[in-house]
Amino acid sequence: NAGVMQNPRHLVRRRGQEARLRCSPMKGHSHVYWYRQLPEEGLKFMVYLQKENIIDESGMPKERFSAEFPKEGPSILRIQQVVRGDSAAYFCASSPRDRTLYNEQFFGPGTRLTVL
Amino acid sequence: AQRVTQPEKLLSVFKGAPVELKCNYSYSGSPELFWYVQYSRQRLQLLLRHISRESIKGFTADLNKGETSFHLKKPFAQEEDSAMYYCALLNYGQNFVFGPGTRLSVLP
Numbered sequence: 001n002a003g004v005m006q007n008p009r010h011l012v013r014r015r016g017q018e019a020r021l022r023c024s025p026m027k028g029h030s031h032v033y034w035y036r037q038l039p040e041e042g043l044k045f046m047v048y049l050q051k052e053n054i055i056d057e058s059g060m061p062k063e064r065f066s067a068e069f070p071k072e073g074p075s076i077l078r079i080q081q082v083v084r085g086d087s088a089a090y091f092c093a094s095s096p097r098d099r100t101l102y103n104e105q106f107f108g109p110g111t112r113l114t115v116l
Numbered sequence: 117a118q119r120v121t122q123p124e125k126l127l128s129v130f131k132g133a134p135v136e137l138k139c140n141y142s143y144s145g146s147p148e149l150f151w152y153v154q155y156s157r158q159r160l161q162l163l164l165r166h167i168s169r170e171s172i173k174g175f176t177a178d179l180n181k182g183e184t185s186f187h188l189k190k191p192f193a194q195e196e197d198s199a200m201y202y203c204a205l206l207n208y209g210q211n212f213v214f215g216p217g218t219r220l221s222v223l224p
Contacts, residue, residue: 003159004159033211033212035211035214040125040216041216042120042122042214042215043202043214044214045207045213048211056210056211059211091160104165105212107152107159107160107161108159109159110159
C-alpha cells in the first residue's frame, strides 16, 4: 500500500491563476480530509469528503476554494484566482471510514503552494 | 470552541535527559487526543493516542481532564527523537484540531 499520495509536491502560481491539488487516498479508504498549514502555524481543517459527497466544509474559505472527491479518481482541492495569502502547505489525509476503532487518519506528504 | 495549545515552539534537550512536550486543550465533551510526529523530510504520522494507553518509542501521554492537558513525556531523549510534534484533538469523531506544534531538538 503506497499510502496517501499527493501531487504535485510543489506548485507555483502567479496571483489570479488557478491551483489544483490532487490527493489519492490509501487503498480501501473512502474518507478524505484536507488541511492547510500556514507558515509557523499548525494544520487547520478545511474539508471532509466521502466519495461524491462533501460531509463538512466548515473550515473552507467561502470564496475561491472548492473540493471534490468523485466516484473515480483522486480528490481535488481547487483554488481559483489565487492570492499571496494562499501560499501554504496543503495536506490530505484519509481514513477507511468515519469512525474507526481508533479514528486514525493517514497523511500524505503535502503540496506546498507558492503564490508569486 | 475546540482548541489545542502547545506553549513551546522549540524545545531543546540533551541526549539522555527527560523531555516533556506540553499540550492543553479546550473541548465540550469527552475528548479524544492524539500526538502526531513529523520527522525531517517525512510525512506526518501518528505517534500515540490516549484511548489506547500505549507507549510508542518510549513516549507516553496521560490525559488529565482536570487540567485539560495531554502532555507527551519520555524519560530519556534520543537524538532520533528530534522532530516536529503536534498534539491533536478529534473533533466530534471527524476532523482533527491541531496545535501549532513543538519542534524538539535533542542535542548530542
